Amino acid sequence: MKIKIVGAYGASLSTYHLTTFILDKTIALDAGSLNIMDLEDQLAIDHIFITHAHLDHIGGIAFYIDNIFALTNKTIFIHAIPEVIKSMKDHLFNKDIWVDFTKLPSEGRPRISFNELKLFEPVEVNGKIITPLPTEHIVPSSAFLIEEKKKYFLYTGDMIRAPKMWEYVNKLPKLKGMIIEVSFPDSLMNIANASKHLTPSLLRKELKNLKHMETEIYIYHIKPMFIDEIVQDLFPKTVDRNIKLLYEDEIIEI
Numbered sequence: 231m232k233i234k235i236v237g238a239y240g241a242s243l244s245t246y247h248l249t250t251f252i253l254d255k256t257i258a259l260d261a262g263s264l265n266i267m268d269l270e271d272q273l274a275i276d277h278i279f280i281t282h283a284h285l286d287h288i289g290g291i292a293f294y295i296d297n298i299f300a301l302t303n304k305t306i307f308i309h310a311i312p313e314v315i316k317s318m319k320d321h322l323f324n325k326d327i328w329v330d331f332t333k334l335p336s337e338g339r340p341r342i343s344f345n346e347l348k349l350f351e352p353v354e355v356n357g358k359i360i361t362p363l364p365t366e367h368i369v370p371s372s373a374f375l376i377e378e379k380k381k382y383f384l385y386t387g388d389m390i391r392a393p394k395m396w397e398y399v400n401k402l403p404k405l406k407g408m409i410i411e412v413s414f415p416d417s418l419m420n421i422a423n424a425s426k427h428l429t430p431s432l433l434r435k436e437l438k439n440l441k442h443m444e445t446e447i448y449i450y451h452i453k454p455m456f457i458d459e460i461v462q463d464l465f466p467k468t469v470d471r472n473i474k475l476l477y478e479d480e481i482i483e484i
């Protein structure tokens with residue numbers, strides 16, 4: 231499995247883009263920057279998995295659908311837990327802020343269709359088994375565990391803690407890699423706590439819950455204006471873990 235990093239940051243600024251990861255060309259994990267990919271790459275997408283309904287994770291869907299609408303006949307499936315789907319329907323695809331693409335070009339064959347996921351219940355799409363796991367953020371949210379050929383990869387989405395997620399992944403034989411957030415430096419702990427995001431020291435605390443020491447840990451969702459301070463807080467204090475920053479256009483192979 232190849233994971234392409236399209237957007238790795240928690241803000242849209244200059245050359246830094248909002249969260250979007252692509253699994254083997256056809257599955258998107260979050261969609262903040264789905265619309266900035268080459269058109270050919272946008273047309274290859276069949277499924278979009280959304281962790282939560284914050285605009286930095288769903289905003290790209292609006293322009294992505296507009297880009298591909300008249301160039302394909304297929305229905306693109308958007309998967310998320312019910313609360314997240316409700317927010318997207320009520321506040322984005324509501325015929326007010328943006329078009330209701332679940333009824334266009336026809337209700338029988340719409341361009342997008344929502345699929346409600348249940349926590350801990352896996353779905354299989356394009357050869358991958360994807361399981362939503364609970365996380366705590368300021369709005370309803372989930373992580374996604376991806377399995378292919380008995381190899382496991384975890385994408386946490388935005389979070390401050392996730393005890394049931396750790397409990398679940400600790401039962402796996404191995405966890406090859408994970409993408410987890412760090413948004414703010416430790417000096418902005420008050421903002422991190424209020425918005426339910428991680429700082430480097432909160433990340434260290436959370437990683438104590440992960441029993442797999444072999445896991446490659448990739449950091450995403452950094453607010454780019456604080457990147458230098460976050461790097462100073464992260465390294466070398468986090469020495470017992472294999473931690474890397476995630477870079478855009480990078481491809482992770484699992």
Ligand SMILES: [Zn+2]
Nearest residue numbers: 240284286388
């Ligand atoms: Zn976010």
Ligand SMILES: [Zn+2]
Nearest residue numbers: 282284367388
């Ligand atoms: Zn968020």
